[in-house]
Amino acid sequence: MSEITSSIPLQINPDLQEERDKASFNVTELTHIIYGGIEKTKKRKRLEKLLFSDPFFQEYQNVRAFGSRSEYYAASVKKSTKIFKLRRQHKWTDEEYETVLDICHDDLALTLHHTMFIPALERLATEDQKSKWLTLAKQYKIIGTYAQTELGHGTYLQGLETTATYDPQTREFVMNTPTLSAMKWWPGSLGKSSNHALVLATLIISGKKYGMHPFLVQLRSMDDHKVLPGVRVGDIGAKMGGNSVDNGYLILDNVRIPRNNMLMKNAQVSPDGKFVTRGPSKANYATMMLIRVQICTMAYQVVSSGATIGIRYSAVRRQSKLDPQDREPKILEYQTQQYKIFPGLAMSYAFLFASRSLTRKYEEAFAEIQRGDFKSLPELHCLSSGLKSFCSEHSVRQVEIIRQSCGGHGYLNAAGLGMLVNAAAPMITVEGENTVMYLQLARYILKRFAGAMSGQQLDGSTSYLSMDPATYVCPVMSETDCRNLTALCDIYRYRSYMTVCRVARQVQHDMESDMPQHVAINKNLVDLVRAAKAHSYYIVVKDFVEGVDALVASAPVIKVLRTLCCFYAAHGIAEYSGDFLESEAVGLHQLKWIKNLQVSLLGEIRPDAVALVDAFDYHDITLSSALGCYDGNAYERLFKSTENDPMNKEEVHPSYYQYLKPFMEEMNKSKL
Numbered sequence: 259m260s261e262i263t264s265s266i267p268l269q270i271n272p273d274l275q276e277e278r279d280k281a282s283f284n285v286t287e288l289t290h291i292i293y294g295g296i297e298k299t300k301k302r303k304r305l306e307k308l309l310f311s312d313p314f315f316q317e318y319q320n321v322r323a324f325g326s327r328s329e330y331y332a333a334s335v336k337k338s339t340k341i342f343k344l345r346r347q348h349k350w351t352d353e354e355y356e357t358v359l360d361i362c363h364d365d366l367a368l369t370l371h372h373t374m375f376i377p378a379l380e381r382l383a384t385e386d387q388k389s390k391w392l393t394l395a396k397q398y399k400i401i402g403t404y405a406q407t408e409l410g411h412g413t414y415l416q417g418l419e420t421t422a423t424y425d426p427q428t429r430e431f432v433m434n435t436p437t438l439s440a441m442k443w444w445p446g447s448l449g450k451s452s453n454h455a456l457v458l459a460t461l462i463i464s465g466k467k468y469g470m471h472p473f474l475v476q477l478r479s480m481d482d483h484k485v486l487p488g489v490r491v492g493d494i495g496a497k498m499g500g501n502s503v504d505n506g507y508l509i510l511d512n513v514r515i516p517r518n519n520m521l522m523k524n525a526q527v528s529p530d531g532k533f534v535t536r537g538p539s540k541a542n543y544a545t546m547m548l549i550r551v552q553i554c555t556m557a558y559q560v561v562s563s564g565a566t567i568g569i570r571y572s573a574v575r576r577q578s579k580l581d582p583q584d585r586e587p588k589i590l591e592y593q594t595q596q597y598k599i600f601p602g603l604a605m606s607y608a609f610l611f612a613s614r615s616l617t618r619k620y621e622e623a624f625a626e627i628q629r630g631d632f633k634s635l636p637e638l639h640c641l642s643s644g645l646k647s648f649c650s651e652h653s654v655r656q657v658e659i660i661r662q663s664c665g666g667h668g669y670l671n672a673a674g675l676g677m678l679v680n681a682a683a684p685m686i687t688v689e690g691e692n693t694v695m696y697l698q699l700a701r702y703i704l705k706r707f708a709g710a711m712s713g714q715q716l717d718g719s720t721s722y723l724s725m726d727p728a729t730y731v732c733p734v735m736s737e738t739d740c741r742n743l744t745a746l747c748d749i750y751r752y753r754s755y756m757t758v759c760r761v762a763r764q765v766q767h768d769m770e771s772d773m774p775q776h777v778a779i780n781k782n783l784v785d786l787v788r789a790a791k792a793h794s795y796y797i798v799v800k801d802f803v804e805g806v807d808a809l810v811a812s813a814p815v816i817k818v819l820r821t822l823c824c825f826y827a828a829h830g831i832a833e834y835s836g837d838f839l840e841s842e843a844v845g846l847h848q849l850k851w852i853k854n855l856q857v858s859l860l861g862e863i864r865p866d867a868v869a870l871v872d873a874f875d876y877h878d879i880t881l882s883s884a885l886g887c888y889d890g891n892a893y894e895r896l897f898k899s900t901e902n903d904p905m906n907k908e909e910v911h912p913s914y915y916q917y918l919k920p921f922m923e924e925m926n927k928s929k930l
């Protein structure tokens with residue numbers, strides 16, 4: 259026993275090395291594809307080195323794992339300020355800063371300043387306002403957050419109760435929280451960190467309401483960070499995850515702000531109280547759309563991190579017997595283990611391509627919007643609403659399956675998976691709760707479908723709704739056809755078409771039976787969400803297929819990605835076989851072939867599994883997992899992690915002297 263130590267061996271675990279040696283493709287080539295080219299990979303590496311050469315980033319992991327909530331928050335403020343200073347010092351671009359956040363893989367206490375406050379100023383302020391506040395925000399002379407959600411309303415923005423009443427006498431807005439349910443509740447970085455907030459409130463002029471608008475409100479003194487008169491602000495309490503962030507509450511008691519503190523790019527209030535709008539009524543929702551697009555990328559990061567941990571661990575963990583004559587196999591050999599983890603691996607690549615395509619569309623549409631052309635806005639709103647919901651839902655569910663696939667050790671914080679699931683879980687809720695956002699997409703699809711029925715030529719992501727369903731014949735005629743990516747994509751498209759068609763007809767039928775529209779819609783909500791999900795699944799498969807088809811890469815890389823793409827599509831059909839059969843996108847024969855293919859693809863992916871996750875190139879500090887580290891020395895790292903556990907600081911815990919010792923003494927003295 260004396261040779262058991264917690265030191266980490268210098269060499270790579272031979273079981274993991276064996277996996278790397280048999281990869282069929284060049285991992286570095288795939289890494290460059292993932293990060294958008296060799297230069298970008300190099301830049302990422304340089305940033306990683308810069309950050310992780312500071313021992314603080316390693317120490318931070320311990321505070322995160324073992325510190326109290328307050329210590330964790332403080333360390334996260336320190337981390338935020340370090341990163342902000344580095345940003346200024348190195349004049350990082352937005353893209354470089356995004357890369358740093360990806361490398362950090364953690365919610366920063368001051369995260370909202372960059373993720374929402376600055377983007378909101380960029381999108382909602384006039385040029386004059388930007389030259390003042392955006393400059394201050396970018397120089398970190400003010401720290402801000404985005405305060406929209408209230409205790410009573412997060413989803414239904416028209417129901418927000420916070421008021422901004424214009425006073426033409428003083429040319430000020432009076433910001434007020436009239437009821438308990440009107441208090442702002444949830445905004446990140448609000449409780450303790452921010453000195454300013456962009457408060458979304460209902461504008462009132464001469465007693466008339468003009469909808470939700472953004473107002474810049476100072477919350478804390480710039481001298482001593484004390485809360486200003488009329489403001490009550492604090493932290494809302496510990497959460498399931500993301501506890502480095504001080505999500506907060508805010509009550510405003512008739513706080514007066516100058517007229518110019520209303521962000522007036524999309525709507526203006528003149529000094530004498532005249533209201534004028536510019537652009538579409540939803541222009542003030544712009545910041546939310548940006549984050550929805552970013553959530554798709556986050557979902558990729560979440561599921562690819564989970565897959566990395568699960569696959570590396572499964573390659574070094576040996577358990578039970580397959581061949582009774584042989585040694586215990588790696589758990590990755592079990593088909594059931596592959597079936598738990600490879601969907602997450604394939605999903606990672608699917609979401610990589612889908613989020614890339616969505617980001618490109620967003621950037622193109624944003625450039626048009628900046629020029630005053632809003633024609634792409636409805637399509638973009640609905641596409642981002644659907645994909646945000648789809649990617650968050652699937653990634654969170656898949657990472658939980660991967661956590662379970664790591665057995666008991668997966669339950670330890672040191673595995674990194676529980677923290678990942680809990681940190682990622684709010685993606686389902688933030689920026690529009692998923693069901694609600696699926697329904698935004700469903701509403702758009704129904705309208706487009708009705709347009710197609712009345713002979714309109716459709717474009718964009720819903721153009722397929724003009725198809726003539728009578729011409730559809732399942733493109734899979736034999737088992738070998740199942741490997742045809744275009745055929746699989748067609749199956750998804752037709753299933754989506756039929757799901758949309760069925761619910762559209764049902765809603766129409768219900769309305770024609772004299773049901774009020776809202777009743778007919780509510781009666782069909784489950785199927786409307788189903789249609790939005792089917793559409794989103796189709797888009798993701800299509801983006802994956804088109805992404806792989808468009809790649810300029812070596813034959814082995816293309817081959818392995820095509821295999822993953824085929825598996826992703828086949829797995830989805832097998833998982834949701836009821837839907838595919840019901841829509842007659844496939845028949846029973848085709849379903850059987852596709853299911854067979856799905857299982858045989860597990861074996862084809864198996865030899866490349868480790869290389870496919872190595873290609874994500876996550877640093878050990880980023881992954882923060884004893885099970886998923888690059889060297890595969892999982893047991894040594896698990897044992898090492900116990901050294902930092904405050905529970906192990908003393909040989910005898912103080913609770914022994916306080917409680918256990920007197921209890922034992924009493925028991926020993928007792929005659930019973």
Ligand SMILES: CCCCCCCCCCCCCCCCCC(=O)SCCNC(=O)CCNC(=O)[C@H](O)C(C)(C)COP(=O)(O)OP(=O)(O)OC[C@H]1O[C@@H](n2cnc3c(N)ncnc32)[C@H](O)[C@@H]1OP(=O)(O)O
Nearest residue numbers: 363412413414415540543546559560639681682688689690
């Ligand atoms: C490994 C990685 C490390 C791990 C970490 C992982 C990451 C963890 C994640 C942690 C979180 C990260 C920080 C996130 C911060 C969250 C911040 C928030 O939540 S901030 C708070 C976020 N809060 C939310 O997101 C609130 C959600 N709610 C809403 O957005 C709205 O209330 C609504 C959209 C649901 C309805 O709006 P309403 O006004 O009632 O409108 P109607 O329904 O009556 O529709 C009328 C028409 O408008 C149209 N339209 C609508 N929107 C848009 C748009 N954007 N554009 C264009 N059009 C739009 C619509 O299509 C319709 O068109 P038509 O049919 O007439 O043609």
Ligand SMILES: Cc1cc2nc3c(=O)[nH]c(=O)nc-3n(C[C@H](O)[C@H](O)[C@H](O)COP(=O)(O)OP(=O)(O)OC[C@H]3O[C@@H](n4cnc5c(N)ncnc54)[C@H](O)[C@@H]3O)c2cc1C
Nearest residue numbers: 405406407411412413444445446684687688689690691693
């Ligand atoms: C970690 C975290 C960080 C956040 N950060 C911020 C922030 O920085 N700033 C900010 O302003 N907000 C923030 N929020 C708030 C967040 O944006 C809201 O919680 C979110 O928009 C959902 O709204 P809700 O909480 O009102 O959910 P609810 O709408 O109350 O949802 C509850 C249930 O009702 C259902 N439901 C509601 N409306 C409908 C409908 N029309 N049709 C069908 N079903 C419906 C939903 O599907 C859900 O099942 C944050 C939240 C979290 C959890």
